[in-house]
Amino acid sequence: MGTTPAERRPDDAPPSGERAAAAAADPAHAGHAVQRALRVVLIVFTVGLYFALSPFGYVLCAVVLLIPTRDPSRRTRRLQAIVQVAFRAMFSWASLVRIMHFDWRAVRAGLNLPPGPAVIVANHPTLTDPLMVGAVVPNLSMVAKPVVYRRALIRPLLRGLGYVNGASQDPRSVQRLLDEAGAVLGQGMRFLVFPEGTRSPRDGLYPFGRSAFEIACRSRVPLISVLLRSEPRFLWKGAGFMRPPHPASRLSLELLNHYDPTDFDLDSRALRLAVESDYRRALQPPPPTDGPPAPHQETAP
Template identity: 30%
Template structure:
């Protein structure tokens, strides 16, 4: 990569993250003022739609300026599917934002300290996002939201993964699915870059544009055995996200050839 291209990528990274920070920083007070006198249910729906619109415009702008090449259209098929649990792999910090940018009635589970943050958490709190302070609260609030017709977004890994890997799945989605009887729609997020994945420093610029595709997978019915359900779900993700066998063989052949004198 030439020094000029590297400097360009660093500038793009800075401006992209700055734009997202400013949108989140000033968006919450704006939403609070606009929805101050609305009834709770009306305010929550309004805030969720506004968040979806804001993220959609943000990613549309990045796509226009060739920062991201995004293919998110499959998510549009889920609009109107009420009471649905959405699970996705977690390769980067943008994952939840990408999904929310297409689906206006999604509720997420967020870190409790982020929701309590005055600057960044108030908008998410108005949207009814669920704090991860206790598993009992998560399951109860998730069940209430699903009963009211919301779509619940979960990342079963619980944290971002490193490129090409899947972390062990947590049992939360199994507990919620068994409690509510709601179907689980799998979502796959695929990228040609490890940008903002686990271990990727904020200051490290990728080679833009970053290509991201989000596709839908199988829809699972919840079972009576949560542990078995989680094991089947993880196995399915590992199969779907495994590199093609031909690519694996080519990589092995390349390593073998490189090791020869």
């Protein structure tokens, strides 16, 4: 059974006949369709360019991994610096060809992070979120999804970067994650966790897990929350590369808050509740300002 225009969701593409009629009736709509099609072509070209150039990056990282060193943390920082350059180059290219816009230079200049190790948490609206944070935060390790970490070809690189394999529901797996993250922080790194565990829903957040907050409490390091946005939304869960919005998405990253776990008596549950509440408040849409003010109601004495 088909859907009527009133029943169709805003993100559902109309049938081709409707699109053609709309384009014929509205020149602006036709121009947007052309720009969207051109953006898809540029996305396909960019993905091909990535697969053509990425082997050179892997070879460079492999060479760094093979160089003997007495200080593994120094090698980790070198690898993190190489990967950060790659992330920045990707966003610079994406802005140049107008696939998406992320001004990492301006974000980096305005990001006032405390020195030393810290747990960084972020909401997760799009697929590019780890790259956004990695482009502006130095000495950054993070949790990698098990399905990615198990890939034999890139596992040595992930280990060299200080990335930690994500945990399953098994308590032993969670304990291993906590121990490995603590070891990374002990080397003076920053450690990124997306406490939702997956990309955010289209509106709001999924409930936060406790791992990030337990890591901060056990290691007694600051926890820093950053707020990520993608407007209009691109690469959200359920939307792939071939559905770019118009106009091109603008990505932003801002510092939300700093938390000292000792202010919460090293209680990871209390810390989680405070951080999640701050995120939900920050992501609430602003109240409407249009329309006449509400009438003043007199109360009886």
